[in-house]
Amino acid sequence: MTQIFAHRGYSASFAENTMGAFYEAEKAGADGIELDVQLTKDGEIVVIHDEKVDRTTSGTGFVKDFLFKEIRNLNANHKGLKKEPIPSLIEVLEWMRTNKLVCNIELKNGLIPYEGMEEKVVQLVRRYGLADRIIISSFNHYSIVYSYRIAPEIETAPLFIEGIYMPWIYSQSIRARGIHPKHSSMSDNIIMNTMDNGIAVRPYTVNKDVDMHRFFNINCTAIITDDPVKALRIRKQYEKRP
Structure with a gap:
C-alpha cells in the first residue's frame, strides 16, 4: 500500500517544518514526514526549508548567520496565533522515539555547501537509533553519495x-x-519499472486529487504531500481492492 509522507509536516493547515505540523501529521495518520535541514552559524542542525528565514519566520537573514540561540527566538508560525520556534533536528528525533513514523530528511546544501552537514545528521540518526526509519534525500547528489559512504545503513534517495x-x-x-x-x-x-527493479519511488509534492488517484492506482511506494488528511481519505478507496 502506498505510504503517505507529510511534506514539511501537515503543511496544508499548519506552519511548515514546525513541531506542530509534525504532531498533526502523526495525529492524522500519516506514515511519515518530510523535513528540510540547514546549519546555524554555530553548527546546529535546524529544520527549515529556505536558506533565509524571511519567508517562514518573523526574522530576516540567512540561517547560516544566526547562532542557534538567536534563531530559536524567531517565530516560525508568524501567521498563526501560537508562537512556534524553528525546531532542531534533535528535537524531531527525540519525538520520533515516541512513534513509528518514517522521516525523510532533505539536506538543503545545494546553494550553501554546509561543512560537515552529512556527518552531523548521520551522527544524530545513529545516536537516536533511528537508522532504519530515516531516508536522506537531496538535490545535491554528491552529498547523498557521501552520506551513503559514511552510513551505508541509512537509506538515501x-x-x-x-x-x-x-x-x-x-x-x-x-x-x-x-x-x-x-x-x-x-x-x-x-x-x-523503477519499483520492479527494487527502487522505491516517492514523488513530491502530490496535492491534487487526480494526482493522488494516479499514484494510489499504480501502488507507488509513497507520495509526499502537504495534505495527509486528503491523501488518507483518497487512499481508503484503494485499500478495499484485492
Missing part, C-alpha cells in the same frame, strides 16, 4: 526536478534505495 533515463540504473549506481522525483516528471511506466 536523490531528488529530481527533471525526468531521468532509466532512473533505477542511476539509483543502483549511487547505491540509493529510493528516488524522489517531481510528481509530473515520471510516467506510470517508468515508475513501475
Whole structure:
C-alpha cells in the first residue's frame, strides 16, 4: 500500500517544518514526514526549508548567520496565533522515539555547501537509533553519495526536478534505495519499472486529487504531500481492492 509522507509536516493547515505540523501529521495518520535541514552559524542542525528565514519566520537573514540561540527566538508560525520556534533536528528525533513514523530528511546544501552537514545528521540518526526509519534525500547528489559512504545503513534517495533515463540504473549506481522525483516528471511506466527493479519511488509534492488517484492506482511506494488528511481519505478507496 502506498505510504503517505507529510511534506514539511501537515503543511496544508499548519506552519511548515514546525513541531506542530509534525504532531498533526502523526495525529492524522500519516506514515511519515518530510523535513528540510540547514546549519546555524554555530553548527546546529535546524529544520527549515529556505536558506533565509524571511519567508517562514518573523526574522530576516540567512540561517547560516544566526547562532542557534538567536534563531530559536524567531517565530516560525508568524501567521498563526501560537508562537512556534524553528525546531532542531534533535528535537524531531527525540519525538520520533515516541512513534513509528518514517522521516525523510532533505539536506538543503545545494546553494550553501554546509561543512560537515552529512556527518552531523548521520551522527544524530545513529545516536537516536533511528537508522532504519530515516531516508536522506537531496538535490545535491554528491552529498547523498557521501552520506551513503559514511552510513551505508541509512537509506538515501536523490531528488529530481527533471525526468531521468532509466532512473533505477542511476539509483543502483549511487547505491540509493529510493528516488524522489517531481510528481509530473515520471510516467506510470517508468515508475513501475523503477519499483520492479527494487527502487522505491516517492514523488513530491502530490496535492491534487487526480494526482493522488494516479499514484494510489499504480501502488507507488509513497507520495509526499502537504495534505495527509486528503491523501488518507483518497487512499481508503484503494485499500478495499484485492
